[in-house]
Amino acid sequence: MGQKRYYTLVASLPALPPRLTTARTRRLPINRERLRERLRMLDPPDLEVIQQAEDFLEWHRQPVERTDGEVVAWHRKIVEGPYPRTLKEMVDERLSLRTLMAALRRRHLGRPAPAAGESWGVGPWVRHIEQHWGDPDFKLRPVFPFLPEVRGALERGDALEVERRVMDIAWRKLGHYGERDAFSFDAVLAYRFRWDILGRWLAFDATVAQAEFEALVREVIHEHIPVFAA
Helix, strand or coil: CCCCECHHHHHHCCCCCCCHHHCCCCCCCCCHHHHHHHHCCCCHHHHHHHHHHHHHHHHHCCHHHCCHHHHHHHHHHHHHCCCCHHHHHHHHHHHHHHHHHHHHHHHHCCCCCCCCCCCCCCCCCHHHHHHCCCCCCCCCCCCCCCHHHHHHHHHCCCHHHHHHHHHHHHHHHHHHHHHHCCCEHHHHHHHHHHHHHHHHHHHCCHHHHHHHHHHHHHHHHCCCCCHHHC
């Protein structure tokens, strides 16, 4: 699918903050219905990709309901399916980040490295993490310099800080797509992903986050939920 130019659409979308950590807003700059109306300016094939992205985001917001095998299967469906390269990249980045967080949480709980052949994560770093389980940052600090900070927040039991850092990392990664070409479909797709992250960021409550994190820890200890749901 060739890159189309969407000058009118992009110009109609309210600006999102450059960094989540410095965002000075308490509400989304555009609500869901108006965003959907604007996105109808897309050509049908691109609008279909947006729908696929929204399906992924809806699925991604319900991690505890997913088994490890379902996460792996969804990842395979996207990266091996007839989807645009950019959508594959965005999904791969989100699920690879979740894999890193799942590994950190699993090890923090004192659980052993995943067994050979265990379906627990996705992305290019799964085997590397397994092989370097004993290293504080899985020997991935040069690739993911944020790992020590996230690990530190996890060790302090600061659930809100962990979630905020993960969302900010995903936010910054998505920013690169708009920088490549601000009026491309890739930029529009990145906007849709970032809009979802900003909504989660604004809705996040420290008390709720801590309660959810403590419940997650209790359930993982008793092995009632899959590790990859972290």
